[in-house]
Amino acid sequence: MESLNPRVRLAWVAGALVPGTVILVAGLIADRVGLPVPPAAAAGLAVAVVALGLAAVFFRYRVWRFEVRDDSLYLVRGVLTRVDTSVPYVRIQHVDTRRGPIERGLGLASVVVYTAGSRGADITIPGLTPARASDLRERLRELATESEFDAV
Amino acid sequence: MARLHPTSAAVSALRSGGQLAVFALFASTALAGMGGGGAPAPQVSFAVPAAFLLGAGGSLARWYRFEYEVLGDRLVVRSGVLSRQEREIPLHRVQNVDVRRSVLQRALGLATVTVETAGGGSTEATLDAVGRDEADRLREELGRPGRRRDTGVAQTTAERTAGEQTAADRGAETDAASAGGSPPDSETLYELSGRRFATLCAVSFRPSAVIAPFVGASVFDDLLFDGGRLLVRYGIVDVDVGPGDVPSLGSGDLLPLAVVGAVGFLLVVWLVSAALTFVRYYGFRLERVGDELRYERGLLGRYSGTVPLSKVQTVTVSENAALRRLGYASLTVDTAGYAPGSGGGGDAGVETAVPLDTRERVVALADAVRAELGADAEGEAVTPEDAFGVDAVERPPLRARRRYVARYALAALALAGVAVGVDRLAFDLPRYLPLLPLVGVALAPLAGHLTWANRGRATVDDGLVTRTGAIRRHTRLVPYFRLQTVFVSRTVFQRRRDLASVVADSASSSGLLGGDAVAHDLDDDDAADLRGELLERLRESLAARRRASHRREARRRGPTGDGRDAVADGPEGDRDTRTDADADGRSFEWVDAGGDDPEDSRDG
Structure with missing residues (x-):
């Protein structure tokens, strides 16, 4: 089982700060406008939300694992609800690598695997180095092609 | 290239002309009003006919520029007045063909034909509207690509493009059976009438009926007021009329009033539900024509459509509590055709194959569908293992x-x-x-x-069976070769008890509406085993289908002996199991039949 690059936590932390910041700003604005919202309460709530977010980041990183198995791509993820996903290579429609702005800043990339399913139509593996991501994409593409020809 | 029916052009010209005229009337009156003039300005009398002509003309131009044709193994649709669009749909990609006839269209002898392929945000082609006979012809022609055996480049290319191997073969068999182009045998599988229909109306619940009491209450408020007075007169509710004629209720009267209200509410919902069901399923019949199911229903508008059996993704037997008590059930088959919420006539996504029948007959029909799906792999129909039986599934621990x-x-x-x-x-x-x-x-x-x-799961020969729902119980079969992804999920509460749920994802469109096949709350180890088994069975089942399709291909090509093609088709052919629903979902593979036709310009 392979875990993600540790730097992905920074990307997630950035994401976890967003709701806290929104709450804080909203609280401060409300205070300015004169609504009875004590700034301390808004700050407290924001801190609590961020703390929860950070805890989630910690656990999410610990849980996230993936493995390129013989016949399927296998992933384990999820903090509260843990989900193990198996994507048979035969079912892979196409594979993307993706690099968002934050990921680019941190030198990371994601691989997105698409199937035709109605529920798990796209599955993202975040937190890979760009080299690993393009390796993985190529490997999955090969496996997807091979799996069509074997067992004839 | 054929155009749509001229009458439909007239109808839509009248409609869009009328809409624009009404808009012009309002707009010019508003403008005149702003101008402060007393009498309507002369422009008004001029603007309204002009707007009508504009709308009608635009509509006629659209009709004139809309052309369609079935060319070889493709449906070609050209449309657009200013920006032209040309769309080609390979017929073996077609999932459903539906024919809708509204009340007006029935009066005029018209029909709307819609063509669905997998994936894509919306219906791929809408022909609104063609003549009635033309609609039947189109359905015939679009529904069974395998029946159309053109020779030459187009045919070979079509088969190379990973598709309807099975459909083609089945079509070939059907052709052989009904030689000489005579229409294939149609067998009526089911007709809804008499007591069954009455029962269906009585027990089915339509969610949209819930708003009826609210609408009714606002329309018939006088009636409600009178009803309230009756309650007061017979002493069921005691009202003190306070100062200013404002009645005030004692808290003791709240309960009877609430009970009366609730009973009335439920009664109205029930009646409206029954009426909606009546209108929807009036004259329902299900036929089997060759290798597809064909349904027809509707009292006011008439809806009919085809479901190719080889495109079926999941088979579901549903019974609500009332139906179960009476020994009835309903059957639904899913294809990958419909995008969420796009289904015409409000039946988004799901094809109800049999709205109501005795449980035995529903299960028999479900088994027939399974046999058909299995036949692609085995070469001959086998009697499937019991999947929908009451004790067929294993309950959670x-x-x-x-x-x-x-x-x-x-x-x-x-x-x-x-x-x-x-x-x-x-x-x-x-x-x-x-x-x-x-x-x-x-x-x-x-x-x-x-x-x-009411929960449980089982693995039978041909697929995974899951059952869930105490009030409305669904028993769903996902054939192994339709599996896409397998999830094992455990919430915090499930982890505490070492339980896990297994989700078998397929490309069926009901999955988009929450109709996933979920085996709820298995033992954690069993869940892991089940996942392994599902993946293994998927592999085996695909391999078996591949071999079978290979064999059939060899047999079919045998006499003329074109070994190269058989080999070339082999690995491609099995892609049908993965692609007919799906690959094309995101990007069509357009067939370029020898370059005699312009390239597709879907995005044009």
Whole structure:
């Protein structure tokens, strides 16, 4: 089982700060406008939300694992609800690598695997180095092609 | 290239001309009003006919520029007045062909034909509208690509593009059976009439009926007022008329009023549900024509459509509590055709194959569909293992039942807590009302047991069977070769009891509406085993289908002996199992038949 690059936590932390910041700003604005919202309460709530977010980041990183198995791509993820996903290579429609702005800043990339399913139509593996991501994409593409020809 | 029916051009010209004229009328009156003039300006009398002509002309131009044709193995649609669009749909990609005839269209002898392929945000082609005979012809032609055996480049290319191997073969068989182009045998599988229809109307619930009482209450408020007066006169409700004629109710009267209200509400919902069901399923019949199912229904508008059996993704037997008691069930087959919410006539996504029949007959039909799906792999129909039987599934472990009981009890307690809180802090509720949810705590064991008893899963020869739902029970079969992704998920509460749920994802369109095949609350180890088994069976099943399609291909090509093609088609052919639903979903593979036609310009 392979875990993600540790730097992905920074990307997630950035994401976890967003709701806290929104709450804080909203609280401060409300205070300015004169609504009875004590700034301390808004700050407290924001801190609590961020703390929860950070805890989630910690656990999410610990849980996230993936493995390129013989016949399927296998992933384990999820903090509260843990989900193990198996994507048979035969079912892979196409594979993307993706690099968002934050990921680019941190030198990371994601691989997105698409199937035709109605529920798990796209599955993202975040937190890979760009080299690993393009390796993985190529490997999955090969496996997807091979799996069509074997067992004839 | 053919155009749509001229009458439909006239109808839509009148409609869009009329719309624009009405708009012009309002706009010019508003403008004149702003101008402050008393009498309408002369422009108004000029603007309205001009707008009508503009709308009608635009509509006629659209009609004139809309052309379609079935060319070899493709449906070609050219449309657009200013920006031209040309769309080609390979016929073996077609999932469903539906024919809709509204009341007006029935009067004029018209029909709307819609063509669905997998994926894509919307219906791929809408022909609105063609003549009635033309609609039948189109359905015939689009529905069975395999029947059309053109020779030459187009044919070979079509088969190379990974598709309807199975459909083609089946089509070939059908062709052989009904030689000489005579229409294939159609066999009526099911007709809804008499008592069954009455039962269906009586027991089915349509969610849209819930808004009826609200609409009715606002329309018939006089009637309600009179009803209220009757309640008062017979002393069911006691009203003090306070100062200013404002009636005030004692808290003791709230309960009878609530009961009367609730009963009335339910009665109206029930009646409207029955009426909606009646209109929807009037004259329902299901036929089997060659290798596809064809349904027809509707009292006012007439809806009909085809479901190719080789495109079926999942098969579901559903029974609500009332139906179950009476020994009835309904059958649904899913294809990957419909995008969420796009289904014409409000039947988004799901094809109801049989709205109501005795359980045995429903299961028999479901088994027939399974046999058809299995036949692609085996070469001959086999009798499938019992999948929909009452005891066919294995229930979750007993500790799952404890979990359900605890869940319902906690929910009831929470509701009681909220009610007490509201009572203390906000309103004074009638005396024992806040404690009413506590009844739920007492009922929790029963509810938990029912939930548990109606859940289960089984792995049969041809697929995974999952069952869920205490009130409306769905038993769903996902053939192994339709599996896409397998999820094992465990919530915090499931982890505490070493339970896990397995989700078998397929490309069926009901999955988009929450109709996934979920095996709820298995033992953690069993869940892991099930996942392994599903993946293994998927592999085996695909391999078997591949071999079978290979064999059939060899047999078919045998006499003329074109070995190269058989080999070339082999690995491609099995892609049908993965692609017919799907690959094309995101990007069509357009067939360029020898370059005699312009390239597709879907995005043009």
